[in-house]
Amino acid sequence: MAQKELGVAVVGAGRIGTLRARLAAKHPCVGFLAVSDLDPARARALAEQTGADFHCGNNFEIIERPEVNAVFVSTPEGEHAAPVRRALELGKPVLVEKPIALSLDDADDILATLKATKGKLRIGYSRRFKECFLRAKEQMIHGRLGKVTGGLARVYNSRAQTFAILKRDPHATPVLDVLTYYVDLMCWFLEGNAPVEVVARGQTGIFKEAGYDTHDVTWAILTFADGAVVNLGISYALPARFPTQGQSDRVELLGTEGTMLIDDDHKDHLLFSEKGIPHPYVPGHQIEMAFLGSNTAGDWALGDFWGPLGNETRAWLDHLVTGNPTAHTTPEQARVNLETTIAIERAIATGKAVRLPLET
Numbered sequence: 057m058a059q060k061e062l063g064v065a066v067v068g069a070g071r072i073g074t075l076r077a078r079l080a081a082k083h084p085c086v087g088f089l090a091v092s093d094l095d096p097a098r099a100r101a102l103a104e105q106t107g108a109d110f111h112c113g114n115n116f117e118i119i120e121r122p123e124v125n126a127v128f129v130s131t132p133e134g135e136h137a138a139p140v141r142r143a144l145e146l147g148k149p150v151l152v153e154k155p156i157a158l159s160l161d162d163a164d165d166i167l168a169t170l171k172a173t174k175g176k177l178r179i180g181y182s183r184r185f186k187e188c189f190l191r192a193k194e195q196m197i198h199g200r201l202g203k204v205t206g207g208l209a210r211v212y213n214s215r216a217q218t219f220a221i222l223k224r225d226p227h228a229t230p231v232l233d234v235l236t237y238y239v240d241l242m243c244w245f246l247e248g249n250a251p252v253e254v255v256a257r258g259q260t261g262i263f264k265e266a267g268y269d270t271h272d273v274t275w276a277i278l279t280f281a282d283g284a285v286v287n288l289g290i291s292y293a294l295p296a297r298f299p300t301q302g303q304s305d306r307v308e309l310l311g312t313e314g315t316m317l318i319d320d321d322h323k324d325h326l327l328f329s330e331k332g333i334p335h336p337y338v339p340g341h342q343i344e345m346a347f348l349g350s351n352t353a354g355d356w357a358l359g360d361f362w363g364p365l366g367n368e369t370r371a372w373l374d375h376l377v378t379g380n381p382t383a384h385t386t387p388e389q390a391r392v393n394l395e396t397t398i399a400i401e402r403a404i405a406t407g408k409a410v411r412l413p414l415e416t
């Protein structure tokens with residue numbers, strides 16, 4: 057029988073913190089659960105929903121609880137650094153949501169604490185835990201494509217979700233907040249082959265009109281150390297009632313001895329309902345047609361949560377108990393992802409190629 061050896065703290069009781077806490081509460085090795093939020097009422101509501109043992113409005117209080125030996129940091133993008141550092145200082149392993157931070161200074165502070173404490177930190181790039189991408193990584197490990205010469209990854213979503221993200225943090229642009237998943241995937245697939253240069257263009261439109269300093273469409277070309285060229289693109293500005301409920305994407309890898317095409321648009325699973333379909337991320341938003349399976353985190357079905365974020369959460373808790381190797385993004389990889397997305401935005405702003413690593 058499993059021993060309940062994990063005590064879990066979930067910092068941030070929003071959409072993703074709620075999923076982490078609900079999944080942790082169901083994990084057979086979790087014997088203690090605590091949740092916090094800047095808004096104590098949210099922490100209380102999540103504690104009631106999950107049967108958590110403790111809740112409060114002070115992040116450090118839950119991290120410092122003696123029963124806690126694993127910490128999820130699910131705060132907004134610009135609020136990751138302080139709770140991550142506190143947990144590491146106390147020697148507690150952390151899974152923090154992507155991106156590791158919104159600035160390289162914050163990321164470097166986290167990395168410095170990690171080095172000083174010799175702690176354990178992973179970053180929640182849950183696309184890695186989508187089955188099509190796990191399968192793709194397996195084929196890359198077997199070398200079935202030969203030498204990869206290039207590829208592409210592009211992702212689309214409706215503007216309904218983007219406005220919800222920008223409202224939370226106007227600096228969490230589609231490139232820093234979402235294209236980062238595809239930078240992560242490409243760097244993971246091409247592991248050992250670092251990105252060295254970015255050229256990019258972006259076009260403004262509805263987001264700029266609404267007062268946000270970001271683009272409706274971004275296209276970038278990333279060159280890797282061995283010369284491989286990868287096209288990365290994002291538009292999170294599709295009409296609000298477009299059927300994608302998270303991410304419609306396409307990932308292609310081209311090699312000297314093979315090709316891999318991953319159609320992850322989700323046009324193969326349509327739901328139409330005259331009664332309306334609630335959006336999984338944007339409260340109060342309804343659509344009549346949905347690409348089922350496009351919700352980034354995954355989906356509830358039969359009382360359990362299935363999909364990338366479910367796999368990722370369970371895999372991290374399992375990893376803590378078993379000590380087995382895991383595919384979660386490392387802090388060094390997350391820093392490369394952040395640096396590369398910052399370079400993409402810099403390349404758009406200057407119209408020039410930007411070399412990586414960035415000069416500080």
Ligand SMILES: NC(=O)c1ccc[n+]([C@@H]2O[C@H](COP(=O)([O-])OP(=O)(O)OC[C@H]3O[C@@H](n4cnc5c(N)ncnc54)[C@H](O)[C@@H]3O)[C@@H](O)[C@H]2O)c1
Nearest residue numbers: 068069070071072093094130131133135153154182352353
């Ligand atoms: N892996 C995925 O599938 C996925 C999907 C969406 C978002 N995310 C990431 O998850 C993180 C959170 O996103 P979300 O959608 O849950 O946001 P959200 O806005 O739904 O929730 C954030 C919560 O944090 C609370 N909060 C704000 N500042 C805080 C602080 N300093 N301390 C404690 N609580 C604080 C807010 O009150 C809110 O309850 C982000 O980093 C985001 O990029 C991951």
